[in-house]
Amino acid sequence: MKFLKLIVPLFLFVFISCGDDDTIQPTSGELSIQFNHNWNRKEIEFNEQNFTNAFGQELSITKLRYLISDIVLHLPDNNSIPIDGYILVDLNESNLIAYAPNIPFNNYTGLSFTFGFDENDNLDGAYPDLNSASWNWPSMLGGGYHFMQLEGKYENSGTENPYAYHMGTARKNPGEFEQNYFNVALDGFNFTQESTINIQMNIAEWFTNPQNWDLEVYDIDLMMNYDAQKLMNVNGKSVFSLGEIN
Amino acid sequence: MLFTSVLLFLWSCDEDGITTYVPYEPTPFPLEIPKLFSDNIIDPVIPFDNPQTVEGVNLGRKLFFDPILSGDNSQSCADCHAPENAFSDADRFSEGINGDLGTRNSMPIFNLAWNYDENFFWDGRAFSLENQALEPVANPIEMHSDWKINAEKLANHAEYTELFYQAFGNVKIDSTLVTKAIAQFQRTLISANSRFDQHLLGTTTLTPQELNGFNIFMDESRGDCFHCHGNANNPLWTDNIFHNNGLDATFTDLGLGAKTGDPADNGKFRSPSLRNLAFTAPFMHDGRFATLDEVINHYSEGLQNSSTIDPLMKAVGNGGVQLSESDKSDLKAFLLSLSDPTFINNPEFQDPN
Numbered sequence: 001m002k003f004l005k006l007i008v009p010l011f012l013f014v015f016i017s018c019g020d021d022d023t024i025q026p027t028s029g030e031l032s033i034q035f036n037h038n039w040n041r042k043e044i045e046f047n048e049q050n051f052t053n054a055f056g057q058e059l060s061i062t063k064l065r066y067l068i069s070d071i072v073l074h075l076p077d078n079n080s081i082p083i084d085g086y087i088l089v090d091l092n093e094s095n096l097i098a099y100a101p102n103i104p105f106n107n108y109t110g111l112s113f114t115f116g117f118d119e120n121d122n123l124d125g126a127y128p129d130l131n132s133a134s135w136n137w138p139s140m141l142g143g144g145y146h147f148m149q150l151e152g153k154y155e156n157s158g159t160e161n162p163y164a165y166h167m168g169t170a171r172k173n174p175g176e177f178e179q180n181y182f183n184v185a186l187d188g189f190n191f192t193q194e195s196t197i198n199i200q201m202n203i204a205e206w207f208t209n210p211q212n213w214d215l216e217v218y219d220i221d222l223m224m225n226y227d228a229q230k231l232m233n234v235n236g237k238s239v240f241s242l243g244e245i246n
Numbered sequence: 247m248l249f250t251s252v253l254l255f256l257w258s259c260d261e262d263g264i265t266t267y268v269p270y271e272p273t274p275f276p277l278e279i280p281k282l283f284s285d286n287i288i289d290p291v292i293p294f295d296n297p298q299t300v301e302g303v304n305l306g307r308k309l310f311f312d313p314i315l316s317g318d319n320s321q322s323c324a325d326c327h328a329p330e331n332a333f334s335d336a337d338r339f340s341e342g343i344n345g346d347l348g349t350r351n352s353m354p355i356f357n358l359a360w361n362y363d364e365n366f367f368w369d370g371r372a373f374s375l376e377n378q379a380l381e382p383v384a385n386p387i388e389m390h391s392d393w394k395i396n397a398e399k400l401a402n403h404a405e406y407t408e409l410f411y412q413a414f415g416n417v418k419i420d421s422t423l424v425t426k427a428i429a430q431f432q433r434t435l436i437s438a439n440s441r442f443d444q445h446l447l448g449t450t451t452l453t454p455q456e457l458n459g460f461n462i463f464m465d466e467s468r469g470d471c472f473h474c475h476g477n478a479n480n481p482l483w484t485d486n487i488f489h490n491n492g493l494d495a496t497f498t499d500l501g502l503g504a505k506t507g508d509p510a511d512n513g514k515f516r517s518p519s520l521r522n523l524a525f526t527a528p529f530m531h532d533g534r535f536a537t538l539d540e541v542i543n544h545y546s547e548g549l550q551n552s553s554t555i556d557p558l559m560k561a562v563g564n565g566g567v568q569l570s571e572s573d574k575s576d577l578k579a580f581l582l583s584l585s586d587p588t589f590i591n592n593p594e595f596q597d598p599n
Contacts, residue, residue: 047510047554062557125286125479132287132362134485136477138464151557162557166466220560223466 029194031103033071033111035089035096036243037064040204044091049155054208057215059154059163061203065090066148066167067135069117071098074110074188086117088133097196109188111197115236116147116181122169141223142169142177148232150206154215163219165206167236170229178226180233186242198243205239206232270415272299277359280438282446282481290359290433296376296426298433301413304598306431308409309424311597315396316343316389323382323428326352329595332522333435338533346387349499351533354526356437356589357519361486368515368531370488371505375432379425393421400424437521437589438481445583446478452583459580462573469545469577470567473558474517483521483584488514492549492559492566493530501531503554513554524585538581542574 037044039051049060069086087098116122122144125131130145137144150165170178189197207213211231222228275298277290292298309315313322326340327333333355339347350368358366358375365371366378382388383396400406400419410419413427442460444450452460462469464477474491476483488502490513497503503512515531529535535544547566549559561567569577589595 128286128288131479132360132482134473134476134480136472136479138466138472138477140461140464153557159563160551160553161563162555162560164557164560221467 026105028102028104031073031100031191031194032196033098033100034196034198035068035087035098035201036198037091037201037203040202044203046091049153049160051204053204053215054212055214057154057156059152059215061150061152063092063149063151064203065092065135066150067116067130067145068098068113069121070112070114071100072112073103073108074112075106076109086121086127088130088135090133103191105192107188107190110185111187111189111199111242112183112185114181114183115240116167117145118181119179122181137168138223140174141171144169147181148236150203154219156216161215161219163215164222165218165232166223167229167232168223170226170233171224172226178230180229182233182237184237184240186240189242189245191245195245197245200241200243201239202241203239206235208235209238210234270411272301272413272415274298275300275303277433277436280436280443280481282438282443283360283436286479286481287360288362291362291364292359292433293374293376296429298430299413301409302427302430303434305406305409305413306427306429307595307598309428310431311599314399314403314406315383315391315424317391318343321389323379324597326382326388327355329590329592329597330525332356332437332525332590334526336527338528340388342385342388343390344387348387350531351528353518354522355432356435356521357482358435359433360482363486365486365488365516369501369505370516375429376422376425379428379432380421383421393424396424397421435589435595437586439588440521440584440586442580442583443481443586446481453579455576455579456583457580459576459578459583462569462577463580468567468569468573470558470560471520471545471577474556475520482519484517484519486516488516489556489558490514490552490554491545492551492555492562493534493544495550495552497552499532510554513552514556520581521584522586522589524582525590538578539574542569542577545569546574 044061046061049058051059051061053059066089067086068089071083073081073083075081081103083100089096124139124143125136135145137146146166146168148165148167152163153160154163168180170180172178186199211234213231213235218225218228218231277298279290310323313319315322321343326335328335331354334352338351339349340352341347353368364374366375372378372381383391384393397420400410410423414423417423441450441452445452463471474485474487474489476485488511494513497513500512502514503509523538527536529538529541535541545566546569549562549566551562555562
């Protein structure tokens with residue numbers, strides 16, 4: 001239901017499948033883009049209060065899902081290959097990999113994507129699979145879809161309090177909304193055979209860099225909180241990095 | 247589809263155009279998918295090995311309402327899943343054939359083909375609608391029967407042998423065929439004609455109170471119901487996912503945790519749909535709330551903290567979201583606008599026996 005596909009001329013595939021000797025090498029193949037998650041290199045374990053944010057608060061994670069769209073592979077000649085579609089990464093459902101078939105083998109100078117949907121794509125109710133996942137963002141807050149749901153509990157004076165770090169369109173005033181997606185540009189990589197490119201999300205970065213996040217100030221009711229939404233936007237820009245290709 | 251292809255293949259093997267074997271082929275009966283569903287959400291789940299057919303649905307309907315499947319021929323599925331209660335019942339706990347009571351409230355039955363993960367029961371312990379139907383028939387505190395005996399009863403029943411033949415061809419009657427037929431009937435139980443549906447389709451106008459209630463439902467700082475119970479773009483009004491909604495500080499029923507063995511799942515139950523609440527009281531997995539007012543009061547000021555409470559029960563520190571009396575009243579009006587009298591009165595869904 002969440003798929004990414006690349007529109008590449010079919011002849012590439014036909015050409016490969018008709019090869020009848022070893023001298024013809026494939027010139028393209030499937031690129032798998034896997035999203036991995038850590039907390040300052042520590043493995044993510046759900047439901048355990050074993051993370052400490054930059055503000056010194058201990059917290060757990062019970063849910064993490066987020067939307068990635070408009071993945072683009074960049075070529076040395078300044079051309080690029082856009083990958084259609086989007087992926088709702090969901091750690092609870094183990095939906096972590098976007099598949100892009102028929103990607104030309106090449107030395108790519110970069111990979112970029114949009115965190116969330118941009119204004120052209122963030123159309124209220126437009127995507128049945130996202131509606132089915134109840135991924136919608138309330139119309140009173142600008143409509144469209146969530147970009148992220150990160151939830152868990154944090155320790156506060158000996159009691160566990162919930163937090164719901166939900167990101168989407170920012171409402172500045174009633175009826176006045178601001179785009180809140182951001183673009184991520186990662187380094188280049190060599191794609192010489194069918195392989196998986198690993199993208200790392202360091203979840204701790206959502207709570208720091210450039211601004212430390214105080215869960216006692218921003219824990220719940222953040223969807224309609226303009227300041228919290230903009231803070232998510234600035235902190236989110238450093239959460240992703242390129243990992244290994246294998 | 248696959249089934250059809252196999253049949254066609256058999257036909258093509260006949261020699262000289264003389265048919266020596268005529269496989270019985272039931273009449274396809276695709277679900278009528280409501281516009282709000284086809285416009286907004288992905289397709290329903292129909293198992294490839296149990297396509298919807300006219301004969302299968304008719305058989306399933308007859309079986310659903312027939313006490314023949316119970317140990318003493320006294321109780322049918324419909325005893326605890328009655329049309330007038332949106333295929334739930336009015337009791338907190340339902341009574342089995344021996345007078346025993348269960349520990350969970352009977353779940354309503356509608357729009358189940360859109361439970362994409364196919365986890366059924368309050369705790370998700372049955373995968374697929376077909377498998378779900380196996381359990382209450384055999385459960386000693388419910389219909390307390392034996393599937394082998396049921397198969398014999400049906401095989402010795404002239405009308406049923408004919409109906410099974412029409413639905414599935416020349417296949418021995420067993421629990422698999424019975425549950426396939428019942429599941430086919432259950433998939434036809436589609437509810438999509440509430441006043442709120444009509445409002446979305448532009449054929450009716452909601453009251454200001456109902457509309458305000460919907461805003462409370464969608465407002466993260468007031469109701470915040472939408473994270474688990476759908477929205478105007480998700481006509482199911484449930485996420486079909488398991489949550490601890492703050493009913494208890496300690497658990498007498500572990501819910502999902504008993505199925506998975508994971509303590510982090512203790513106290514979690516599947517979100518029910520908010521459709522047809524006018525017909526499905528009492529509420530919650532254990533039917534503890536007799537009225538919708540009690541349900542709203544629970545989320546407003548009755549939340550109990552526990553280690554597995556869902557973070558979406560975010561106001562637990564204050565006991566709940568603290569709705570005003572007028573907000574509660576409006577929210578209730580909106581919730582009742584999701585009820586669909588045409589569903590419970592649909593003649594296709596009544597007892598055919």
